[in-house]
Amino acid sequence: xxxxxxxxxxxxxxxxxxxxxxxxxxxxxQAASEMNPGSLNARLKELRALDILDHSGGGYxxxxxxxxxxxxxxxxxxxxxxWARRTDICPQ
Numbered sequence: 001x002x003x004x005x006x007x008x009x010x011x012x013x014x015x016x017x018x019x020x021x022x023x024x025x026x027x028x029x030q031a032a033s034e035m036n037p038g039s040l041n042a043r044l045k046e047l048r049a050l051d052i053l054d055h056s057g058g059g060y061x062x063x064x065x066x067x068x069x070x071x072x073x074x075x076x077x078x079x080x081x082x083w084a085r086r087t088d089i090c091p092q
Contacts, residue, residue, distance in 0.1 A: 002050070003050065003069075006046050006050055009043060011035045011043050012046070012047065014033045015029060015033060015040070015043055015044065015047065015060075016052070016053070016062070016066065016069065016073075018032040019053060019060060019066070020070055022061070023056070023058040023059035023061040024059045024060055026040070026041075026044075028059065029044075029059075029060060044060060047066075050065075051066075052065050052066040052069060
């Protein structure tokens with residue numbers, strides 16, 4: 001349940017989504033996610049504590065656990081894409 005609680009917090013999934021293609025700096029994540037610095041910093045600390053992401057010289061990046069989580073979320077992404085097509089809602 002800890003993981004669900006963390007992922008359910010505002011902005012957590014958006015951070016993971018933005019890191020899916022590779023590392024981003026704090027400013028890069030802030031620009032991509034449109035989160036305020038305080039909220040972004042809080043979510044990053046929580047996700048690092050869960051070993052879902054980490055920080056190095058190249059910025060924040062998904063850990064092996066984070067990559068595994070993203071793989072587990074692929075069916076949800078496929079469902080969301082299908083739902084958006086059927087309801088004429090443009091995905092962001």
